Amino acid sequence: MAVRFGGQFSPGAKEPEEASVPLRAAPGHLRHRLESRTAWITAAASPLLMTAFFQDPAGMAANFAGFGIIAAGMMLTREGLQAEAAYDARRVARRPAYPRKLFGGVLTGLGLAIGAAEPGALAGAGIIGLVGGALHWLSFGGDPMRDKGMSDTDAFQQDRIARIIAEAEAHLAAMQTAVQRTGDPAIEDEVARFAATARGLFGRLEDNPTELASARRYLGVWLLGARDATIKFADIFARTRDSASRGAWQALMGDLTTEFAARSARMIEGGRTDMSIEISVLRERLAREGLAAPSGGIDAAAVAPTTAQVEDQRAVTLDELLRTPADKVRQ
Template identity: 55%
Template structure:
């Protein structure tokens, strides 16, 4: 089926919903140069002796593997930076990507009588890789006071919700309609706002679990059935019903997310009032904001003492 091209600056796209998309690391576009830098190994491999053929092909393959690991590490770092609460990556992909890049350069440059020089080239490549792309996130972010077991439960449910969203996007692409694809992507971003909220406060999981499971599964099933029907019949009434369903789902997910945030505010107000009550029982009263802050009484009394001493000396004279 032919697909009509369209985008942000295309005619008639002014009222078209624009999805935000996944976070992108600013250095991700540089990764391709890792593989390009190793292309001489591939191009010159077939003009070498058997040892040179094997080392050049192996060097290019290892460097290409390093570029893949580096790209995945940058994507993981972008997702880590985009969240206020996140765990460090399960394993340091950028570190292994740098090691693979250096090893590939060393293997590709290896010669029977120049192993030391090849090792220096590999070491230099690994160091330059680290300087270019940096290190992987080494610690969890915003995890203070969060139960790791509860966080693992949230991670599993969020992964399940992401699978439902991916199923919706895969199904709607079968229609060949870019506007519908963007519409589903906008709903996916709304659902991910709830994902982020639950990740930041796992205590909200009970209130949001039905949305993250049952409702998203129903939305995916409805999208699959609509995509099959619309691809065959292009039924406009079915399309209007499906868009109305997405609108209702967006409103419900956004309202639930707002209620979770307001619930967090209520919890904060309760904790603040409890702390004030405890301070009041200890005899500590809150300061009146209309009155100035406490002065340095010690300095004020010392100035008065000096002033009185000078006056007494003058009277004796």
């Protein structure tokens, strides 16, 4: 069956309704700019396979082992780059569970050393391995080794939010998988717009964990209902192409997209309100100390010394200190 394709700049394309909401990338869609290098390095190690059949049994085993270890190191490096991309994409993030790029570099150097090992040149093979590990570090860098933006965040609350968002991402993935059965790009775009708006709310919740109580029904009840409704609609529409069901489902998705975007906007406004309160409190404290006016301007009269105060600040000499009160009266 022919499928009509379209995009953002195609005729009749709709403007994204969630453009004002900061988007959060879907899990698995984050790609590091250096990720393609791992495939090229694995391909560059292929001569170890091609020359293995021209070696003695020990050399063949060494070549196979060297290539396999290098390939495993590149797999770990690619996973480390993906974890780093996810880490960089978030304002609040935990460091990766273990340093994948570091272990990938160690395996790469070990694979090069084993592939280059010969009975009389073990020292040279070791040097090749060390150089390979150093070049790996220079090419891909190190792993994130500390948490980011979590100095004032409760670890238990952050883990709880991570679990809830993981469940919500599973609901979105089920919705996107279900609408693929319809074979209609417009329906898939509708779900993609809703998913982008929902992920914007996920990102706001990660930045402000205190909003979990008010946003939990969005990530739980509403998102679960949207998933169930989308799966049922996809089953019906794939068989009957019922326009009435499509209209009802599109109205539901439009309402949900609008509500999720509005909730993200309210969280942004709540953050601005909290900032305004902090500024007002600080201004009042400065005003009580006589350093600033309550409106935020600097009170020059409060901080500038008067003429009498300037005259009282005369230099005190040793003669002044030794002068008796009677001498001061006569003066």
